[in-house]
Amino acid sequence: MVSLTGIGTRFGPTVIHEGLDLEVARGEMVSLVGGSGSGKTTLLRHIIGLTRPYAGQVELFGEPLFSGSATVQRDRRRRFGVLFQQGALCSALNVAENIAFPLRELRVASPAEVDTLVAQKMAMVELEPHHAVLMPAELSGGMVKRVALARALVLEPELLLLDEPTAGLDPDRSASFVALIRELHKRLSLTVMLVTHDVDTLAALSTKIAVLAERRIVSYASLEETVTFDHPFVERFFGGEQGRRALARHHGEHR
């Protein structure tokens, strides 16, 4: 689904990634973890095509990201949905128009069909119909994320990229948002890639965890295997007070 080979990134003299490889299979739910400034979001932006690595190749759906004509590239972009950290809703459009926007741009669905699909997506992310006319400035943080998720899903993507999906949400909302993503992953057979700092989110969501350290992916394995992986970052991340408690909670739920 997503294949990164030999990615190298640098900002001026600072090298962020060097010879980074990652292969994500269809249907996986991959969490990308790493210390602050290790280039997680940058890697996500490489996959979206907002930035280009100076070395290496990004492949999506088996094809290089920037191959083919403009139309082919545009169609490829429509096969994945992105949830930005701050939601990135258009502040001039209301909730329904925001969700409908990618669909309208496609010029395939009739206005009535757009309405139906928007209503269905809103129900999917547990928004009430009367929220449709609200402006983004009137929404709470959790609702912004829900609307942004609905917008990311409206083109029925195969791949969903989430940048800090639970950052800025209270634990309760964060848990329900995680449950929502997990439910959607199951129902829509999505492939999901997310960047997160939150061990709870990570434990609840991921089928695989990619650990970004020393400018490359040092480990790509399931949660159980990652926890036992011997690396200073993994130790700090999962072995810290918060990490241990979150893992204990996670195991408790599964027993």
Next chain:
Amino acid sequence: MMDPQGADGAPGIVVSEHKVSLHGDWTLRSIAPCVSGLRRSLAAVPAGAAWSLTEIGRFDSFAATLLWRAWGGKWAASLEASESQKNALDAISRHAVQRLPKPACWTLIDFVVGLGATVLVLLSHIADMIRLVGQLFLDLVHVLRHPMDAPLKEISAGVYKMGVKAMPVAALVGFLIGVVLSYLSALQLKAFGADIFIVNILGLGIIRELGPVLVSILVAGRSGSAMTAQLGVMRVTEEIDALSAMGISRTLRLVLPKVVALTLAMPLLVLWTSGMALLGGMVSAWIQLDLSFAFFVDTLPKAVPIANLYIGFFKGALFGLLIALIACHFGLRVKPNTESLSANTTASVVTAITMVILADAVLAIATRSIGVPL
């Protein structure tokens, strides 16, 4: 979705004797290239036919919407479909009935409300402006009593950014306007043989009127918009709130330096631009009327009393003050969204230019007996 990998292909529809079977991938992406053909085929299916969806590969909510519309908003009489397809159709069936609430339509009441709101907004602008000026006055008093608090670095940065950096473009515009004005006037004056009056026309016109107004329009577009946008973005990113939280007066640190800097920089910029415009006029007069530079420079003080220069300086300072005040006023009114930012920046530049021209007209009347040789 049955098997995400299998049955990869374009969506298709086969209609035989009361039986409709669909095959291929029915997803937004695969339907998009042939949507109108599929719509026609679906519409052509006779009512009461038996539908079979079992050969469909992938099936998403857009396809479900398409089918639901083809069925006229109710379940087909006879349907063969997998559980997940039925679920997708069921989800659509629940949302197809209810319409999304739409923003209310424009009515007569809205017109009255809009009119009232406009008046109230106007009043709030005036109130805000008075408050801003009052606060600036208080800040100024504070700075005079505590000279250590004076935002000198910000003022100096402002003079550099808004004054020094505007010099090249002001020079270019001034020079060209001078050339054009001189050229046009020379054509007329030549006809009357009143060549030497070019000095009076250019001197009075540029130093007294054109220089200050020209610079004001340039600066309103260049620095006024920048000020509004800067304050606006600081509002969007909560920087202004952060300053307040740190106990730092936003007017003292953000507004006062800008207002003072522009009030100081504008007269100098006016002098510079007027000089450049006169130079352009001189060049043009020399080419057109064969007036030497020496004659021009020599005649200028006699033709244009020094009071005009002071009026030009005064206008420059006043216009600078107006532009900076208006720009900061609109900048502080920006609400945290992109629409508001663009609306306020536009309003800032338009209001600043209008107010400058208005003030210029008032000043022209007020100073009509000063510095005009009769």
